[in-house]
Amino acid sequence: MSKQAPDGRDHYLADFRKFTLNGGAHAPAWLMELRERAAGQFAKIGFPTVKEEAWRFTSVSSLLETPFTPARSDVVHSASALAGLTVGGDAGNRLVFVNGRFESAPSSVRGLPPGVRFESLQSALETSPEVVRKHLGQHARFDENGFTALSTAFVRDGAFLHIPRGVDLRDPLEILFLSAPVGGAWVSHPRILIVVDEGARGVVVERYAGADTGPYFTNTVTELVLGDGARLDHCRVQQEGASAYHLAATHSTQGRDSVLESCSVALGSALTRHDIGAVMNGAGGNLILNGLTLAGGRQHIDHHTTIDHAQPHCESHELFNGIFDEQSRGVFTGRIIVRPGAQRTDSKQTNNNLLLSPEARADSQPQLEIYADDVKCTHGATLGPVDDAAMFYLRSRGLDALEARNLLTYGFAADVISRLGSEAMRSHLYPVLLERLCRQRTGATA
Template identity: 40%
Template sequence: MSATGVEHYLAEFARVEAALPGRRLPWLARARQQAREHFAQAGFPTLSHEDWKYTSVAGIERSRFTVGPTQSGKPDAALAARIESLALPGAHLMVFVNGRHQPQWSRIGVLPAGVELLSLAAMLERTPEPVEALLCRRVSNYPSGFAALNTAFMADGAYIRLAAGTAPDKPIHLLFVTTEPELVTHTRNLVMADEGSRVCIVEHHVGVEGLGYFTNCVTDVVAARDAQVEHHKVQQESLKAFHIAGVNMDQGHGSRFTSSAFALGGGLARADIQVGLNAERAECSLDGLYMTGGRQHIDHHTRIDHARPDGKSREFYKGVLAGASRAVFNGKVVVHPNAQHTDAHQSNRNLLLSENAEVDTKPQLEIYADDVKCSHGATVGQLDPDQIYYLRSRGVDDASARALLTFAFAAEMVNRLGLACLRARLETLLRGHLPEPVEAPT
């Protein structure tokens, strides 16, 4: 009898446990063991789970992905050239290949005093004390079996620490590349922004097209009083890949969190973003764009908890769906009893380019305070025939008219970015995802 998906990963853990970084740390051993036990009991989420009712992960459960080797990658001229083409100009670049940090392809450069950018594996082996509290804070509250798997298997990722009042002079580009088939990577990123610090982070996931693999990543962020954190994520995986990700944000007094999520790849992709406005006058802004085609399935679940007074949140997600693809958007905003004077607005708009495309959208508001200003809404529609007619009357053919209107719909999200180098890169990617080419302005 073949092993079940859960049994397979439990056996994988037994196989690689001795080689995981930090294996001699008692607190980490306990955290890994608790995570393994949680996964053994919870297993993979099913359609009977409310938060997963529209997204089946049976394909992941059936597959037998293996944890890769822990050694550094071998010299590879083609891979080096691709990394160079993906690197954002003017950024501190940290490269991970098949889940492991690769110093030979990274370009971190000189960082200001008080700013640390290190490999999580190196931290666990050399100076683990700063990461203990952050890695152990959720061991009894995993949102899904995937998060527990990440804790059990995490081997590497980025550790970013900003002392009070510090800020990198350039954005930090975390580039994760998968080059091997049937591989699973469990990366973990930690961001700790002390009082009054500022940082802009781009988390970028790519893979060799045509490869089947599984990315399971978690990013934890803690922003202290008056800290400002920008986190931009670009998901550009192989169309045969699985991508499951979580972003967990804890905000202090007066802190600002800006999130943007661009989902363009992956056969099945799921992103969970949880934001806790845990002190007064905290603010967050969540933007997102998902573009799907073929039989892609992309799911975004967000949750914003307004726990204290005078908080402000803005959420704006758009989707463009073609072929027989499917998207899910579930955005929940919870205003807790003590969160008076909360100002929260949420919107999700979707454009269907095919009769076979489908989106399930569910914006939610739960309000337990009486002095608030909150709204939410969602739309699902097709291209406006009047706008198509107008462009046709100006000599634009039908296909180009549709492509121009689709580009304009999606480009609104890109244009909201303040980071110029990422905005230019995404504009190019958008054109490549349209049914017909749209020329760049000269």
């Protein structure tokens, strides 16, 4: 007997109407208009179903069974919730959000060079209205993805970073989205806009963390804009609570000779889907797009990437490793588009999946669409259990079978982390991985 899947559209549209009259009021006219357009698009396309090719392996029906309502804003966060979640410690610059809303007390911004804006999106609407208006919602398209449309309809709070021309910022700036229990099932739509101007440089850590206190829904959108010759190191760490739904889109646009080094580390949640769209919009651009998934229990974690080589002489290197234990599963999609005229494109894609249990499953889908003739595009994928030859090698050196398997699993994950350009991030993430892998091995996941 088939049950009609709940559509969920009306519920969110009703909440959107309330939002425009309440929390979303007092916004600039252009922002109101952007929200209305996004809501209109959401009303038209709704949530994706497994009948759509891009969502074939990813069912969101369980998400739609719960009527998530907008998160309350009167949550009191506890300082201890920050423990272990910052890279820079007390000295670092960070913006902290609780259930999607900016919290000034745990946040800390000081000593940044003149002209750098690192603040909440609400505040940026006052201080940098032109930059926000120029970029917000312009890079994260919402014509096809219902979640991005919904998130854009509710856009209100989030993080804003603007590094003006020529400013070189090497210390990690941290953006932390914490989820705290407030009773009931709630949704937040955090937004991140990062603009790195010509010749400027920055390092950003975007992190989502929550405890396992029941289901909640994070529906987040990040836009990264790199000017000519800019460089951004962007590391994203997802450690949501075990019952959380994490739907995310990251969209980047790169100018000439710019470098974006991005890493998406997904550890938590019950269901995560992260769509990444990268547009190489200037000649000579360089993109390093890496990712790591650690899934166990009944977790489902996806990375769907689209790299659009719109201009010639660009390089993209993509490495996604996934480790799937118990009954977990995940999907990697690697779509690469080389536009007509994007000659001398050099693109390499690798997706490795380690299956630690016979019940775990991973799907890998490379999709190459090449419309130029002078290009180099390679892709490769692996799928399977721990390598026998490597097991014997380690055991012949004295490690027992369990130690050997753990070391190989750790190495599989560390392979991605070791490529991060930021030493601070590398040394921060190794113990996070170890802790997560140890927990997985002892049976408690996420």
